[in-house]
Amino acid sequence: MGTNVNQSAPPFPPLPLSSKARRTAEQPISFLITTALHNPGLINLAAGLVDPLTLPVEECADITRQIFADPARGRAALQYDTTSGLRDLRRELLAHLARLEGVDASSLGFTAEQIVLTTGSQQALYLVGDALVDPGDIVIAGNPSYFVYTGTLASLGAEVLPVPMDQDGMDVEAVATLLARLDREGKLGRVKLIYCTSYFDNPTGLTLSLERRRRLVEIVRRYSAHHRILILEDAAYRELRYDGPALPSMKAMDPENLYTIISHTFSKPFAPGLKLGYTAMPDDLLHAVLQQKGNHDFGSANLTQHIALQALRDGSYDRHVDVLVHSYRAKRDAILAAMDRYMPKADGLTWTHPHGGLYVWLTLPERVDTSRQGPMFQSCIAHGVMYVPGDYCFQPDESGKIPRNHLRLSFGQVDPSQIVPGIERLAAVIKEQLSPASEQSSPAPEGRKNLAHGASRGKTAEATTSPGGA
Ligand SMILES: Cc1ncc(COP(=O)(O)O)c(C=O)c1O
Structure with a gap:
């Protein structure tokens, strides 16, 4: 009996990795x-x-001491919370976003219920991609772009189509031209997302101009007749603004909360060690994202969320x-x-x-x-x-x-x-x-x-x- 064992073959059978792992x-x-x-x-x-x-070492030490000085608070912080994250923090963040936009929270077009707290904004970017992109689907992004996310999209099997960048950020007329061409080629149905780091981009440092923000929202509405194409606005660096005007986000130009997603993070303006991000998105997408997040972790670290909540409330964040x-x-x-x-x-x-x-x-x-x-x-x-x-x-x-x-x-x-x-x-x-x-x-x-x-x-x-x- 016995098979002919090839001397040079490894001593164990190969591991059949998933196509995603191989991508x-x-x-x-x-x-x-x-x-x-x-x-x-x-x-x-x-x-x-x-x-x-x-x-913010002293601030976090102080906040953590206060959380654990109160046994009820300490227990709450050490317990699981929901998949969406701590409701009080989402409410506080809604008010914070309204301040960044310079408007009243009631005119934002979304509520705390459409905000999800994630393990860094990277998890939100990933989950949005995961909820929308099948292999072969198209995502449009600036060229150059934030390399970690284009890598994530590649692993999801997305075809990332580039548009150029100039001093005013992503060339949105090139986006319109590209969408028109994809439409002619019968590929518009595959376009899911336009990814744009609209404030002080990584890697270029460039910001999308006010005029282009308005135009990009117009463009996605125009090409969304049969299915909605979403703008994924990555605002990771928004609050690190040294000069120039505080621009409104594209989310603020989408009062029905239908065409835009905006992701923010505590990593850049506060501390990456908290690994906490928050993202506002359309209701139907939120539902799909929460199902995926349920599979990931059914909620990000709760202690971190309690620290962030107090930092916002007591002014140490600002x-x-x-x-x-x-x-x-x-x-x-x-x-x-x-x-x-x-x-x-x-x-x-x-x-x-x-x-x-x-x-x-x-x-x-x-x-x-x-x-x-x-x-x-x-x-x-x-x-x-x-x-x-x-x-x-x-x-x-x-x-x-x-x-x-x-x-x-x-x-x-x-x-x-x-x-x-x-x-x-x-x-x-x-x-x-x-x-x-x-x-x-x-x-x-x-x-x-x-x-x-x-x-x-x-x-x-x-x-x-x-x-x-x-
Ligand atoms: C443009 C951009 N988006 C998102 C992230 C993700 O950061 P985090 O997951 O820590 O929020 C980074 C991190 O460097 C980034 O540069």
């Missing part, structure tokens, strides 16, 4: 973290983390946002001043001037390769500075190419004293890359098309990877 690419966050750990002197302008020096705005504004000014001072003047070398958030997006002449495999990234590590290669943030064009001449800098986590030396080091490497000698030795990647400047129909995002929750 899910590794996040290069691990590579960036390992690089930072192996190079202790490195100035890390890559990490999208918030500043450890401004985390005071903390003021502290952060003050401190990040100074860091934003420092990084932009250092770039003005140290970056070489060269055609094709530009960067964004964000009015909020944590990121500056740098564009280099097309012949410079900023990717992890390219000479510039390696040289930066040798010079002791790290950035996020911009190619992580792009969808491929029709020929499968992605631009490799951009990079993302973050002034979030870096110590203020390291900003000038970090930019000096980066500028030295850029000078080296722009020098005629380097021009000869680094061949320009073929067939490159700058998606940041031209609408292009992308392929699925399956090949994209992302540098993690950043």
Whole structure:
């Protein structure tokens, strides 16, 4: 008896992973973290983390003491709550959202019942995708876009179609053109979502202009004759605003609560360790999202929700946002001043001037390769500075190419004293890359098309990877 056992075969049968698991690419966050750990002197302008020096440690210690000084409150905080989350907190957040919009809560178009509390806003983004997207469905997103979410969409099997970004954020006329084309091709039925980081975008720092907000809402209404297409407005950085007007959200332009979802988080304006997000959405979507959340965790951490509730009620949340705005504004000014001072003047070398958030997006002449495999990234590590290669943030064009001449800098986590030396080091490497000698030795990647400047129909995002929750 007995089968013929092949000597080179593994000693156990293969594991049949799900198609979703097989679609899910590794996040290069691990590579960036390992690089930072192996190079202790490195100035890390890559990490999208918030500043450890401004985390609300005393406020949270105080709040937690108060919660546990009262046994009834302590017991409530240590018990499960509902899948939607603590009702008092959702009510408080409704009032908070109304303040952000500058309107009365009664005119928001949704109530506390249409708000769900999630484990970070990432869980809400995931659940919305999960509730709406079947493999092969289409999601439209800016190019570049928040890489973690495009990675999530790829793992759900979505086809992420890119539209360009400019100084006013996502090019919404390109969205209209794309929808018209999909309609002609009979594919409109597959379009589920338009994903837009409307305030101080990750990775570009850009904000969607007021006019474009209105127009995008109009566009989705127009193309929603047979099924509703939803705008997923990711407002993670909204409250980190250093100058410029406080713009209303697209949610505020949707008084019937039919076409828009808005997700917020405590991670950026307060503390990511709470891992708490809140999202308002149409009723029918909410129902589907809650069913999915029931499968995930049937409710996010309740203690965290009690801490957030008190921080909102006793004013420590608002005071903390003021502290952060003050401190990040100074860091934003420092990084932009250092770039003005140290970056070489060269055609094709530009960067964004964000009015909020944590990121500056740098564009280099097309012949410079900023990717992890390219000479510039390696040289930066040798010079002791790290950035996020911009190619992580792009969808491929029709020929499968992605631009490799951009990079993302973050002034979030870096110590203020390291900003000038970090930019000096980066500028030295850029000078080296722009020098005629380097021009000869680094061949320009073929067939490159700058998606940041031209609408292009992308392929699925399956090949994209992302540098993690950043
Ligand atoms: C644009 C954007 N959206 C969402 C998130 C998710 O953050 P969290 O899950 O901590 O709320 C992040 C985190 O970096 C982000 O940059």
